Every structure is written in structure tokens, then in C-alpha cells.
Amino acid sequence: MKTQLYLVITLLLLLNGCVSSIDPNAKYYNFNLVLNAAGVNKEEFVSHIRQNIQNTNDLYIKAENYLILGRVTNDTTLVDVASDYFAKQVEFVKDREQKALLYETLASLLGSKYYHLRAAIEWKLLDNKFRYQLNKQLAMGKMPKLKFETSEVKQNYSLLKENAKELRIGNSDFILTDKDKIVSQVDRVTRDWLSYQIQEPKSNILLNIFSEGLTYPKSELYPEIGWHEGGRVKEIVAKLKLERDVATGTIVAKKGGKWYAPNEDGVFMFEVPIDKVSYPTLRPFSENLAMIVDTHGMNMVVSQAIKKNATVVIACCDHPGKIKAAKYLSDKGVKVICNTDRFLPLIIGSGANVLGSAPFEYENDKILFGDRPVTLHKGQMVVVTDYDSTKYALWYYDTPKRYFDKLQEVTGVNLNVTVVKLNDFGEMNNVIKVAEKEGAKVIGVRVFNRDDYENVKAWLEKNINNKAILFHSEAYPYGYMIAREFATQTSFDDINPVVL
Numbered sequence: 050m051k052t053q054l055y056l057v058i059t060l061l062l063l064l065n066g067c068v069s070s071i072d073p074n075a076k077y078y079n080f081n082l083v084l085n086a087a088g089v090n091k092e093e094f095v096s097h098i099r100q101n102i103q104n105t106n107d108l109y110i111k112a113e114n115y116l117i118l119g120r121v122t123n124d125t126t127l128v129d130v131a132s133d134y135f136a137k138q139v140e141f142v143k144d145r146e147q148k149a150l151l152y153e154t155l156a157s158l159l160g161s162k163y164y165h166l167r168a169a170i171e172w173k174l175l176d177n178k179f180r181y182q183l184n185k186q187l188a189m190g191k192m193p194k195l196k197f198e199t200s201e202v203k204q205n206y207s208l209l210k211e212n213a214k215e216l217r218i219g220n221s222d223f224i225l226t227d228k229d230k231i232v233s234q235v236d237r238v239t240r241d242w243l244s245y246q247i248q249e250p251k252s253n254i255l256l257n258i259f260s261e262g263l264t265y266p267k268s269e270l271y272p273e274i275g276w277h278e279g280g281r282v283k284e285i286v287a288k289l290k291l292e293r294d295v296a297t298g299t300i301v302a303k304k305g306g307k308w309y310a311p312n313e314d315g316v317f318m319f320e321v322p323i324d325k326v327s328y329p330t331l332r333p334f335s336e337n338l339a340m341i342v343d344t345h346g347m348n349m350v351v352s353q354a355i356k357k358n359a360t361v362v363i364a365c366c367d368h369p370g371k372i373k374a375a376k377y378l379s380d381k382g383v384k385v386i387c388n389t390d391r392f393l394p395l396i397i398g399s400g401a402n403v404l405g406s407a408p409f410e411y412e413n414d415k416i417l418f419g420d421r422p423v424t425l426h427k428g429q430m431v432v433v434t435d436y437d438s439t440k441y442a443l444w445y446y447d448t449p450k451r452y453f454d455k456l457q458e459v460t461g462v463n464l465n466v467t468v469v470k471l472n473d474f475g476e477m478n479n480v481i482k483v484a485e486k487e488g489a490k491v492i493g494v495r496v497f498n499r500d501d502y503e504n505v506k507a508w509l510e511k512n513i514n515n516k517a518i519l520f521h522s523e524a525y526p527y528g529y530m531i532a533r534e535f536a537t538q539t540s541f542d543d544i545n546p547v548v549l
Contacts, residue, residue, distance in 0.1 A: 071125040071132070073160040074333035080120040082327035083243065087260075088441065095122060097245040108138040113247045113330065116158070120329035132158040145171050147251065150298040153184065153340050157332035162188045177356070179315030183300065187334060195338075196316045197304050202373035206398030208548050209461040214427045215549040216462045218518070219540035221404060222419035223384045225361060230292040231285060232359035236345035237277040239295055242330055250297040250342055255283040269499060271526035278363050278524065281388060288411045296353035296364075299344050301326055303337040309370075310341075310348045312377065313355040319348035319377075320370030347371040347387065351378060359383055366405070367391040367445070375403045386418070388524040390542055391448045394455040397544045405542040406523040408532035421540040423516055424549075425491065430465045431518075432484040433493035437470040446471050448520040449493030452542050460548050477504040484508065493518045495528070502527035509535050516540065 084091055098121075101114045112134030119127030132155060139151040149171035156164035169184035186193040225231075235250045236242075237259050244260040257275025275283055286293050301308050302317050308326050309317035325345050332340040344350060347364040348371045354362045355378075366375055366387030372395050375385045379401040387393050390405035407419040425431070433449035453466050467487060469480045477494065481504050484492050494517055496502055509515050509531075518540050522528025532539050 070160055072119070072128045072158055074157070074335055074339075075120065075125075075128075077336040078331060078333060078339075079327050080329040080331070083324050084121065086324065086441065087243065089243070091121065094245075101245055101247060108134050108141070109249050110247055112138060117242060117247070117329045128158055144251075145175050146298075147249070149175065149180070150340070150342070153298070153334075154332050154342075156184075156187070157334055157340065162190060179311070179352075180300070183315075192335065193338070195302050195304075197302075197309060198316050198318045199304065199307070199309060199320070202369050202376060202395055203399075204395045204455075206396070206459055208398045208459050208546065210548040213460065213462050213548045215424055216456070216460050217422055217424045217547040217549060218456070218543040219419065219421040219423050220547055221407070221543045221545045222417060223402060223404065225285065225289060225291065225384070225409075225416045225418070226414065227289045227291050229289070229360045229384075230294070230358060231282065231361045231363065232294050232296055232350060232354040232357055233278055233282050233362065234344045234346060234350055234364040235295045235297045236343045238279040238282055240343055241279075242328065242343060250295055255279055255286065257283050269526075271530075274526040274529050276525060278365070278388065280526075280529075281386070281524065282363060285409075285416060289414075289416060294353075294357050294359070296344050296350035296357075297342055299341045299349040299352065301339050301341055301349075310374075311352050313352045315352075319351060319374040320368065321346070321348055322368050322370075325349070347374040347378070347385070350374070354378060354383060355381060361386065363388070365389045366393055369395060372396055376401050379403050388521075389445075390521055391445055391451070393542060393544060394448075394452040397452070397455045397546070398459040400545060403544060405544070406519050406521055406528065407541040407543075408523060408529070408536075408539070419541065419543070421536070423491070423518065423540040425462070425464060427462050428465050429491065430467065430487055430489040431491045431493060432467045432469060432480060432487065432489045434480055434495060435468050435470045436472075438472045440473055443471065443474065445497070445521045446495050448495060448542070449518070452518075452520060453493055456546060460546055462548060474498060475500040477501045481505070481508045490514050491516050491518065493520060494522075495520050496522040496531050497525050498527060502531055505531060506534070509538050513538065518542065 098114050098118045112131045115127050115131035142148045149168050152164045152168035165184045166188035169181050172180035183193045239252045241259040257280040299310050301310050301321050308321040310319045310321050311317045330342050350364050351374050361384040363386040367389050369392050372392045379385050385403040387405050393405045404419050409416050409418040434446045435450040436443045436446045469483050516538050520542050
């Protein structure tokens with residue numbers, strides 16, 4: 050052991066000061082991709098980041114904001130300033146995981162083998178063999194030999210039953226208590242760089258209003274309910290006082306032009322969409338290897354969730370790679386919450402303990418998720434949404450069609466599904482008109498904004514037998530409200546239907 054320590058110290062001395070250049074791997078990434086795709090005014094964004102720098106004395110927050118500013122303006126002198134602040138911050142950090150991530154950050158920004166070795170030592174003390182070996186190899190100037198398993202999520206499930214005439218959805222449920230431990234993504238929970246909300250990822254301050262706070266009128270923000278995963282985590286923690294953590298610092302690697310995140314053994318399994326590898330807070334180690342601080346998606350929380358002994362996880366599920374991760378975690382005995390559920394229909398019939406846009410109720414010191422049964426008869430008329438537009442983020446309205454297409458395929462119970470394609474936000478009245486014209490008593494919809502809410506609410510109030518199956522709704526205040534105001538008339542995208 051003493052010999053190993055001597056060798057490590059010697060190598061540290063040899064590597065100390067070996068810096069190649071500032072942010073040497075940034076050239077392989079487009080750090081303005083998300084800003085451009087979301088239509089963000091770059092000048093305003095830069096102005097707010099500059100204000101963040103002026104308004105704080107926190108070393109970490111200054112560092113992160115300087116990094117973002119340097120990345121989006123392509124100014125390496127600002128990245129250099131960021132690295133100075135990160136280097137000062139690491140001296141005050143006692144938590145070994147945070148220290149390891151800061152060393153990896155410095156290794157990335159400075160192209161430094163020395164800091165990779167410092168990170169390796171911390172990961173070894175944390176008994177994280179994968180991260181130890183990864184950083185040790187990088188410290189030696191070698192590209193790590195990575196393992197990949199890039200199969201697509203299994204989706205050939207079948208619940209076919211002879212002479213089936215009905216199916217019941219919304220039966221699935223699970224319970225959380227104060228004995229549970231919840232692990233979430235970072236993005237839209239403790240941080241949101243897109244709305245300039247930067248703090249340490251493991252901060253105790255939970256956020257619940259994000260970029261919508263920059264453009265929505267105050268009357269539509271509903272801070273008492275909150276938005277996205279942060280809003281739900283904040284309420285769950287407040288009610289149950291359960292243990293909470295975030296999955297941050299996920300390693301991603303590229304193979305065949307696609308990026309992947311690993312399982313707990315360091316096998317890269319879960320595809321990551323390119324926009325998440327384009328955040329200006331990324332820590333790239335090479336053209337094909339990087340570390341993500343602002344994790345966003347079930348695909349990026351697997352390793353940490355298992356290592357941190359999570360009993361429940363909550364993260365975005367709007368990509369097939371995220372659904373593969375959700376199923377993987379469920380198979381490991383973890384309860385999985387996928388409020389943003391666009392691709393959840395891929396695993397209908399799998400038996401996975403995964404809930405989509407399922408509401409929850411607090412009673413007797415526990416929270417019950419799901420349990421909103423609705424019975425559908427063979428041939429029953431159901432009106433569902435789809436989209437037909439290139440408008441940003443309108444695509445989430447195709448979740449109902451995805452679900453009912455897959456539901457019929459897996460169960461063999463054919464429904465009379467009418468599809469209404471939306472060309473823009475604010476067109477939920479078109480869905481209601483079709484439902485009323487066809488005499489449909491069931492609709493499959495996303496309730497995201499006030500227009501969605503008011504139209505669906507008015508339709509539910511007309512007839513107690515009218516029912517709305519909600520998709521991609523629980524993460525937003527209006528979807529949250531309608532699920533609770535009409536508890537007996539709403540259900541969710543249950544992936545484990547019962548065929549009768």
C-alpha cells in the first residue's frame with residue numbers, strides 16, 4: 050500500500066502543472082445548440098449571466114457562470130477565469146464526490162492529466178472502480194477502453210387474450226413513505242442554466258419555476274404547485290421528509306455517432322440525445338467522452354441511483370434511451386416516475402414498475418401514486434391528439450396517439466380511435482369539438498397550458514361520464530390541477546393494462 054501511495058505521489062509531482070491549453074475539447078461541441086433551438090435571445094441570455102457573476106461572491110456560482118459565458122461567446126479567457134474559481138472552490142470542499150467532480154472539471158477545462166489523477170484518487174476512496182479506472186487512464190494519456198451495450202429498448206410485449214372485450218387502464222400504483230430515498234436529475238430540480246438559475250448541483254434549495262418564469266404572466270406560474278421534476282420533488286420531500294439526492298456528473302461516451310450513458314458497472318447502455326451533450330456546462334474530456342453536470346433524463350441517473358441506493362427515481366422520459374433506463378431501474382427494484390412520458394408507450398405490457406403522468410395523493414403519512422382505473426370497451430370511441438407542425442415543443446402532444454396505438458397492438462383490444470392533429474398551441478378546442486361531434490366519452494390529451502385546461506375542464510363538467518386520459522401533464526400546473534379537480538374523471542398512461 051505504501052509503495053502504491055509513493056508511486057501516486059511521484060506521478061502527481063510529475064503531472065502537476067501539465068496543462069495543454071484552455072478548454073481544448075470545446076471545439077468538438079456546439080454550446081449554442083439549445084439556445085438556438087429554443088429561440089432564446091442570446092444577447093439577453095449573456096446579459097443575465099453577466100448579472101449572475103456580479104451578484105454573487107460564491108466561488109462555485111461565479112465559476113459556473115463564467116464557464117457558461119465563455120462557452121456561448123466562444124471566449125476562452127472567460128473559461129480560464131472559470132477554471133481559477135473552480136480551483137479555489139475545490140480547496141473548501143469536503144464531500145469527496147463533489148471534490149472528485151471538481152477535479153474532473155479542472156481536468157476538462159485545463160486539459161490536465163494532473164487533475165485527472167487527483168479525481169482518480171477521490172473516486173478510489175469512494176470505491177467507484179469505474180470512475181477511478183477512467184480517470185487513471187486519462188491521467189496516463191490513454192483513452193479508456195469502454196464497454197457498450199447499445200441495443201434498443203425491448204418493446205415486443207404481448208397481453209393478447211382470446212375473446213377479450215375490455216381493458217382497464219390506470220390500475221397501476223405505488224406508495225412512497227418517509228423510508229424511501231428519491232434520486233432525481235439535476236436539470237429543472239436544483240439548477241436550470243437556461244433560466245440562469247445556477248447553484249451547486251447538490252444544493253438543498255429545490256427550484257420549481259424555470260424558463261417559463263421568464264415569459265409567462267405571474268398569474269399562470271402557480272409557484273405553490275411548481276413545474277417539471279423540481280416542482281414534484283419539492284412537494285414530495287415537503288410532505289414526506291424523505292431522503293433526497295441528485296444524480297450529477299454522469300459520464301457520456303460516443304459510439305457510432307450516438308452518445309450513451311452508463312449503468313452502475315460502467316457499461317454504456319442508454320442513448321443520450323445530442324442537445325444534452327451540448328449544454329454550456331458540459332465537461333468534455335475528448336471528442337467522444339464527456340461529463341454532464343446538468344443531468345436531464347432517466348438515461349443519465351441510472352448509475353448514481355443504484356450506487357446511492359435509491360428506492361424511487363424521477364426524471365424525464367422523452368427519449369427511447371430514457372425508457373430503456375426506466376425499465377432497467379425497475380428491473381433493479383426501483384420505483385420509477387416518468388411524468389414527462391412521451392416514449393413510455395414503448396414498454397406497454399412489460400410489467401415494469403414505471404408510472405407516467407400519474408397523479409399522487411398524500412394521506413396518512415404516505416403518498417399514493419396512480420390508482421385511477423378506467424375501463425375501455427372494444428370498439429369504444431376515443432379521441433386523441435397528435436401534432437402536425439415544426440413548432441418547438443408541440444411534439445409532446447403526440448403522446449396520446451403513441452399510447453393508444455401501442456395499447457391496441459399489445460392487448461389486441463381494438464378501439465375506435467379518432468386522431469386530431471394540432472398545428473399550434475391553443476387548439477384544444479378542436480379536440481373537444483370532435484369529441485362532442487362523435488359522441489366520445491373518452492379523450493386522450495395533454496394538459497399543458499391554460500387553453501388546454503379550460504377546454505378539457507369545461508368538457509368534463511358537462512357530463513360526469515366524460516373521462517380524460519392525461520399524458521405529459523403531471524409536470525405542469527394546469528395538468529396537475531385538472532387531475533386533482535376531476536379525480537374520478539381522469540386517468541393516466543398506465544403501461545400495465547388489464548385485459549378482460
